[in-house]
Amino acid sequence: MLHCKGIKNIWELKNDFSYSWVEPEFINSSLKLFSFSKLSKPVSEIKNKGYGFEWLLTVLLSMPFINIKSVNSMLNGHVRHQTEAGKDAFYRLKNNSQLNWRLLHWLFANQFKKIVDSKFAPQSSSPKCLIFDDTILSKRGKKIEKVSRLYDHVTKGFILGFKLLLMGYWDGYSFIPIDFSLHRERGSNKQKPFGLTRKENRKQFSKKRDKSSCSYERAAECDQSKISSVIKMFRRVISMGYKVDYVLVDSWFTCKELIDVVLSVTKNPTHLIGMYKIAKTKFSYHDKKLTYSQIRGVLGKPKRCRKLKLYYLETEVDYNGRKIKLAFSKQGVNGKWKVFICTNPRLSFIEMIEIYQIRWTIEVFFKESKQLLGLGRCQSNDFDAQIADTTITMLQYILLSMRHRIAHYESMNGLFAELSEQIIQKRLDQRLWGLFVELLNVMAMLFDNIDENEVMEKLFENDEARNMIARLFDDPNYLNIAV
Structure with missing residues (x-):
């Protein structure tokens, strides 16, 4: 689930805590704006x-x-x-x-x-x-x-x-x-x-x-x-x-009450994407009342998404009178299945996951706000x-x-401009982040009891581990030094 998390700029706020950011004029100019x-x-x-x-x-x-x-x-x-x-x-x-x-x-x-x-x-x-x-x-x-x-x-x-x-x-x-x-x-x-x-x-x-x-x-x-x-x-x-457009929640908040409220918006239709964990919930599937585990059992062989490196299953079900997408995904043949509910059944599996990955930005906010x-x-x-x-x-x-x-990123005229050196560094950061995510994916595939999301959370909670990763992004040669 970590592929393309979209947080390649995760340490940018911290990097900006330099003297140029702590000048007295920063607060004055910002509050004036x-x-x-x-x-x-x-x-x-x-x-x-x-x-x-x-x-x-x-x-x-x-x-x-x-x-x-x-x-x-x-x-x-x-x-x-x-x-x-x-x-x-x-x-x-x-x-x-x-x-x-x-x-x-x-x-x-x-x-x-x-x-x-x-x-x-x-x-x-x-x-x-x-x-x-x-x-x-x-x-x-x-x-x-x-x-x-x-x-x-x-x-x-x-x-x-x-x-x-x-x-x-x-x-x-x-x-x-x-x-x-x-x-x-x-x-x-x-x-x-x-x-x-x-x-x-x-x-x-x-x-x-x-x-x-x-x-x-x-x-x-x-x-x-x-x-x-x-x-x-x-x-x-x-x-x-x-x-x-979308409300993104984890399994602790995905429930009928929230889905009903989200779908009640009529002026600008809004949908919900969330992980789901209530095992006893019955969905209507082909005129039968089945749990998500039972539905997964009749969907057959999972498909493989090469872009996200996931195995997945998806189908439409009826949930309290509403047509929704029920999706299952896992990493590796022996990975643990994760269950998703999406109230927009027209979304493809890839589109749904890519939108849901935006949820990771709130985890970045928690970590950066606590530390900085x-x-x-x-x-x-x-x-x-x-x-x-x-x-x-x-x-x-x-x-x-x-x-x-x-x-x-943007000037006040709305123009996007970056120096070529910054572009090169950004691309390098993307490759390093991709390598890091791939290592986690391999670990999750090889070891059944490893949850890649829990590993990521623990890395963010551990300052020493986080600083080592940040150093790798700041100075790619750090990898050679560390070795």
Whole structure:
């Protein structure tokens, strides 16, 4: 499944954390491009005392670009003489339950879309996609409001933290985060709800919130199911006028409720592609009610896709009164079958997989945001501060995405230009990435118990392994040195 993942530029953001990117003018020029003063006005009016919202937020947005990890380190570091406000001014901003951080996030995302639509060349025929996925934001303190123990499928252990559920938008060129919610898990142990003792739960920080406040809604989301949050986010983005061709999800989110909501869009028809794992679901196939395993058993010999180096089977089935494509794929003769549902039966198998591979961009976002922008680093006990800090990271990523788009690929006139040396390097990177993917494919084919996607996730989680791969792309001769 890793062939042609489409993330050959995976380390580009990190490479751009050079001195040219951390100049003070970067934030100023970026916020000016986004019309930040006008953009923040609907939110900043709530804060009418003390230091201005716009100034405080500008400082917070600038921190990772001047190598500052926290407000405390900023006020005790080399830039302390350049900052008039004390730490309490920044903490009060983050803890303010009246600030509508979701609105600010939406305004930034919409402004990104407006700038792209008005100043850049029209994108190719690449589909516009919404991508949903979650990741764990680990925390250290049990007293953090609404924190819980979560099962990590990568480490196969439990971690204290929040589940970040993210909705991202792929416009054919860039991925930007446009909405999110934080969740906790109650768990099955009634004696230890949320993985904590009753005493630990009682000692958690809590504060009263006005039911009409924005923070009340965000706090309530923490105990809602992730499927219901996905549906709410999807409805919001459609109501904002975003054009969406496909919704891409993994097996945790593919369900009847989401399919129904996605297919209910009539103005710009939208489809869903997702992996599927509910083994007991019955599909109508040739007037029979069969599970996907039973259907796969009657489809005969699998075909071989040379382009993707996959074996596959596909057919049309009826799912709750809707005609959908049911597809199966595996790598190697002895590989493990993966099941896909696609609500657009007209797509070929190759088209479906190539579109679904766009989902990998959200995994890149999680990794890069955690490592470069400190996503999830906030350890404040106040849940409102957790929402604020996560939103600020999203805004930083949007600003970086715009800067990257302008600096590396397109001029403001919409012209594409790169030096020949850069083109050669890009092609070399593509070949190196292809070689790397091929090695994973061979491993998955030779060893039945290896899942190439899990291997990739572990590589991204392991900084040492990731740095070795990054070094290979930066300097191909590193391979000879390492050997």
